[in-house]
Amino acid sequence: xxxxxxxxxxxxxxxxxxxxxxxxxxxxxxxxxxxxxxxxxxxxxxxxxxxxxxxxxxxxxxxxxxxxxxxxxxxxxxxxxxxxxxxxxxxxxxxxxxxxxxxxxxxxxxxxxxxxxxxxxxxxxxxxxxxxxxxxxxxxxxxxxxxxxxxxxxxxxxxxxxxxxxxxxxxxxxxxxxxxxxxxxxxxxxxxxxxxxxxxxxxxxxxxxxxxxxxxxxxxxxxxxxxxxxxxxx
Amino acid sequence: xxxxxxxxxxxxxxxxxxxxxxxxxxxxxxxxxxxxxxxxxxxxxxxxxxxxxxxxxxxxxxxxxxxxxxxxxxxxxxxxxxxxxxxxxxxxxxxxxxxxxxxxxxxxxxxxxxxxxxxxxxxxxxxxxxxxxxxxxxxxxxxxxxxxxxxxxxxxxxxxxxxxxxxxxxxxxxxxxxxxxxxxxxxxxxxxxxxxxxxxxxxxxxxxxxxxxxxxxxxxxxxxxxxxxxxxxxxxxxxxxxxxxxxx
Numbered sequence: 001x002x003x004x005x006x007x008x009x010x011x012x013x014x015x016x017x018x019x020x021x022x023x024x025x026x027x028x029x030x031x032x033x034x035x036x037x038x039x040x041x042x043x044x045x046x047x048x049x050x051x052x053x054x055x056x057x058x059x060x061x062x063x064x065x066x067x068x069x070x071x072x073x074x075x076x077x078x079x080x081x082x083x084x085x086x087x088x089x090x091x092x093x094x095x096x097x098x099x100x101x102x103x104x105x106x107x108x109x110x111x112x113x114x115x116x117x118x119x120x121x122x123x124x125x126x127x128x129x130x131x132x133x134x135x136x137x138x139x140x141x142x143x144x145x146x147x148x149x150x151x152x153x154x155x156x157x158x159x160x161x162x163x164x165x166x167x168x169x170x171x172x173x174x175x176x177x178x179x180x181x182x183x184x185x186x187x188x189x190x191x192x193x194x195x196x197x198x199x200x201x202x203x204x205x206x207x208x209x210x211x212x213x214x215x216x217x218x219x220x221x222x223x224x225x226x227x228x229x230x231x232x233x234x
Numbered sequence: 235x236x237x238x239x240x241x242x243x244x245x246x247x248x249x250x251x252x253x254x255x256x257x258x259x260x261x262x263x264x265x266x267x268x269x270x271x272x273x274x275x276x277x278x279x280x281x282x283x284x285x286x287x288x289x290x291x292x293x294x295x296x297x298x299x300x301x302x303x304x305x306x307x308x309x310x311x312x313x314x315x316x317x318x319x320x321x322x323x324x325x326x327x328x329x330x331x332x333x334x335x336x337x338x339x340x341x342x343x344x345x346x347x348x349x350x351x352x353x354x355x356x357x358x359x360x361x362x363x364x365x366x367x368x369x370x371x372x373x374x375x376x377x378x379x380x381x382x383x384x385x386x387x388x389x390x391x392x393x394x395x396x397x398x399x400x401x402x403x404x405x406x407x408x409x410x411x412x413x414x415x416x417x418x419x420x421x422x423x424x425x426x427x428x429x430x431x432x433x434x435x436x437x438x439x440x441x442x443x444x445x446x447x448x449x450x451x452x453x454x455x456x457x458x459x460x461x462x463x464x465x466x467x468x469x470x471x472x473x474x475x476x477x478x479x480x481x482x
Contacts, residue, residue, distance in 0.1 A: 022261065027405045043352070055336055055359040062364075062398075074453075086363055089322075094297065124270050133320055144309055147247075159417065187397050222401075
């Protein structure tokens with residue numbers, strides 16, 4: 001048997017579908033429990049509706065980028081395994097790189113003529129490559145997070161130090177846009193400007209619901225503007 | 235203080251969240267290895283150990299340290315929602331912004347039971363939406379392919395991260411003086427790490443690929459600067475209109 005004779009077998013689809021049903025069940029259970037905890041904490045149903053609609057609307061565009069990754073990845077390793085790898089752990093960037101690295105390490109550019117055992121190797125290689133983070137979370141996640149929460153409870157300094165994590169994350173991630181070129185920088189500031197505009201419109205019109213969709217609108221708007229900036233400056 | 239810590243550690247939701255999250259993650263890890271094993275057994279295509287090793291080593295060398303730094307960097311924001319977030323993946327480009335946005339919208343803070351609950355709710359919804367869209371994308375792959383491969387879509391998608399973070403960062407540049415407390419002069423904290431990171435990226439462009447490591451270093455520098463500024467009284471936590479008492 002060849003690589004793709006196995007890669008596109010119905011059994012692979014079935015196994016992937018079972019795994020995804022498991023993950024979906026975990027998400028549903030988590031959402032229900034989290035929703036109840038939010039209500040207990042005094043958040044209103046209206047606020048939670050806002051969180052849900054904002055999260056759902058924001059997730060659409062990044063998910064479409066994952067679908068684009070699915071198209072290129074499925075050409076390399078078949079549809080079902082690409083579907084699984086892009087739905088569980090990992091990221092669209094990791095999976096594509098990992099699949100290409102695995103191919104090259106085993107002496108292939110593409111797997112079209114590769115024997116079925118190479119597909120077996122790809123399955124294990126991509127799994128082993130991405131497993132570390134989740135195993136680390138199982139082992140060290142709880143003490144780590146309780147440590148952060150304990151630190152936060154240490155009065156004024158605890159609150160100040162707690163705010164450092166987000167600030168530090170932005171301080172490390174944002175400079176990467178500044179070295180990627182003019183289009184990246186303009187896109188970043190376009191998104192900021194759109195957020196200001198939405199905030200002004202929401203305040204002037206009293207349309208509070210707009211704030212729930214700020215991130216989604218800024219994301220789509222700035223991505224569209226990036227095409228304009230690329231046309232002008234790239 | 236001791237009471238406060240005990241209460242924090244024993245919050246039933248946090249406790250449940252860790253237990254459920256760890257069990258769910260363990261199940262997924264087992265299943266992730268079960269799938270290749272079942273496929274290889276059924277189709278008699280077990281690879282030679284040497285082939286797996288040859289393919290895995292370069293990936294392990296790059297991605298295990300990245301994964302290590304990502305867990306350390308992003309769990310302070312995600313809290314106990316980290317398990318589901320890491321199980322469903324796409325952390326930086328989807329789940330982390332989603333959690334930050336949800337906490338901002340609801341006025342909750344990371345590392346609190348309600349902040350964790352909001353992040354978990356947001357990322358559960360996000361995960362379900364993503365799974366649904368991937369299924370749709372798979373079913374409609376043939377008709378969608380020409381559209382998704384247009385230059386417009388490709389260019390727009392390649393600029394997704396700055397488009398996402400511009401809006402998110404703005405939310406943190408504007409000092410919100412509502413809620414339980416706010417941090418006076420907090421924007422003084424990230425200036426130095428921001429400039430240092432920028433310098434590193436300019437001098438060593440490949441460091442951009444190691445953002446998880448850069449986040450850890452940035453956390454260390456931010457904490458150091460915050461501590462200095464806090465001791466001098468420049469940076470401090472100020473109680474807001476919805477204040478709850480805290481020690482300090």
